Amino acid sequence: MTTLLKNYFKNFSQFSVEVKVLAITTFINRLGTMVVPFLSKYMLEELHFSYSQIGWVMVFFGVGSFLGTWISGKLSDKIGFYKVMVFSLFTSGLIFILLQFLTTFYSFCLGVLLLTTISDMYRPAMLVSLDTYAGKNERTKALSLVRSSVNLGFMFGPLIGGIIITVLDYSFLFLIDGLTCVLSILLFSIYVKEKKLPYKLNTFKHLKEENSVFQDKPFLIHLVVTLITGILFFQMFTTLSLYYKEVFDFSSIESGLFLALNGVLILLFELSIVGYVEAKNINKLLVVSLGVLAMAVSYLFLLIENSVLALVVMMVFMTIGIMFTFPFANSFVKKRSLKKQEGKFMAVFTMSYSIAHILSTKSGMTIIAEYGYKANWIFLTCLGFLGFLLAYRLVFIVDKEKEMIKKKIVESLFATSSK
Template sequence: MLQLAFSRYINNFKGFSREIWILTLITFINRAGTMVLPFLSKYLKEDLHFSYSQVGWVMVCFGVGSMAGSWLGGKLSDKLGFYRVMIFSLFTSGIAFVLLQYITSFVGLCIGMFSIMIIADMFRPAMFVSLSAYAKPENRTRALTLVRLAINLGFAAGPAMGGLIIMSSGYKGLFWVDGITCIVAILIFSLLVKEKEKTSEHKDAIIETSNKSVFTDTPFWIFLFICMTSGILFFQLFTTIPLYHKVQFNLTEFQSGLLLMMNGLIIFFTEMAVVGYVERKQIDKVRIVGFGLFAMTVSMFLLLINTWSGILVVMMLFMTFGEMFAFPFSNSFAMSRAPKGHEGRYMAIFTMSYSLAHILSSKIGMEIIGRWGYQANWFFMGTLGLIALGFSIWLRKLLSQEND
């Protein structure tokens, strides 16, 4: 029985092209080195002594830059190709992250974070388009999941190492590691993966679908609201929750990193099996995304229990399973809605929904905490999740009508 289960688990990792495995490797290197983001709010608050409102504004600039970069990356991927966009984005942002440590003023950091995220987040839609180019259609959801596993394994290692770096040499070391790993990752990619030429069939498809617009796809926009809300709840892990760990339970950076590490390890060992099962059983993707959103909503309400530190572990378990259900199938659904030749545009707007979530997650969260405290924030976030669950029911009805 155990051997059968193990064999089935291993089979989920078969059938990928060499390029997909290289993409997975560079994603892991890049994300393991992404140590600035999980500790950015703590760095601004505790090292630079910014107010909650100022921290919120820097995070807003981070999110606005991310939105602009996602849109630009999608447009350029359709026009110039994903390959060039990926190389420019990671190499340039690597240099920029190293330089960011020398900016310590509030206005300077707002401008710096905005500029860096424009460059850095051009990578995301380009990477999604590259998956559609290098993966077979039947493997795309699993390929997306494989890359997400690399992201989560990187996040499992990154925050724990980041916490140790902060305790030994301060926050400055994080900027060096983040920048260098970006450059190393893209050098590996450029050496091992060659650019894939667009086929004549693909070019014909671009002409055929040129009159179709993402802006008239109503179910897709309802779906984006659901994605944005799940992103708002999830990004609390990197904005308000690390501060809450310290204020309410006096956790160290290393202990906060271990909680994030638990999240990454659970996803690494179980997400591919979950995706494989859902694919085999052909379970509705929007239904699974709804389950994920429900688990995230529960995790926010759990934080209302503020007298027992163990609730942070329980909350993280709910958030982890919510993420596992919501995110890989969101990626897959977004890609499935895109007509050929418009993948970059669709994935740009899809990634922009998470960039907007980052803006709203940090700014709304910090403002609520500054005015009414942490408890009010958890209640607000949980209520927002319930509203989005209503939208997911509406979306399923619309899609059902489309298929009739």
């Protein structure tokens, strides 16, 4: 762990002050999202919501995420990413503090919708800020630094959240969560000054209809695979956290440790895995398909009853799946998109995770309420295997497409030379 942190801070020291502060801000912000893993547990234990009601609240969580991503893209173009980031973190911090006072089902739904809409405006704006504060040749590294900050926060956040719930109570969790958001953006606004891009991105009005992202069949298949991986992933924060409590009677600290295990493994191995795949030029879609398979297999281990070891192995397989799918899924979309359409491709790709959140939480809670946890794990396993088959099939579709493009290039060359 010491070596890991040394390597992180060694890479950290190479960047500009703005990028460093952005990484620290993201770490504090991610550390502060300690409420999210315990939200379902809070609604069940403290608010006494039914499974169906919890499912609907998490639907609003996903809808808010979808709206926040879309609004952020619009506002970042109009008023700039800086103002969006400051507004998002400061306001969401206040809403986090106020959320504890909303105890009825409808008020909590509205509060969660407002919270996620405003808080999810941060990430798209933050990604745009990297294009401004990081040099052209260091943007990829800067993004990796921010991802490492997210993983560090994800590693410690759930554990700290569990300790706060156990030692204090949920009200302090909401309070501390809100204050970390406010603290992070105050730090950002003090040390980073607004800086605008020297140019404005083109709009897409001139693009022809046939260039629509929804007519790119390989991209659409990839979008379905992304949707499935999102559904498998988001159940970690909803049904799985309830499963820890109701079946194994874990404390909040013990539940937090499992999510911390996920963060530790990602921090230890993800960058190395990405580097190895890039260096060896391994087919990234094949890696994604293996990642979806690992996520599907992970839920099989939950069918083993009364085994803590099975929970650990499940989390290891799930983490392997996350490390194999998330980085390379993003890479495929960026390469797939035409230069002038990258914004459209990335927007649709990002929103697919918001839709996955909506489908994941509602379907999971409904299945558990009607048929129990085991039925939900079987459903997720089957869904994961379907995602694997689609992802694996996509490998051959894209390879065939590349061969056709090469063939057309050769034919065009011969046609030109014969004239």
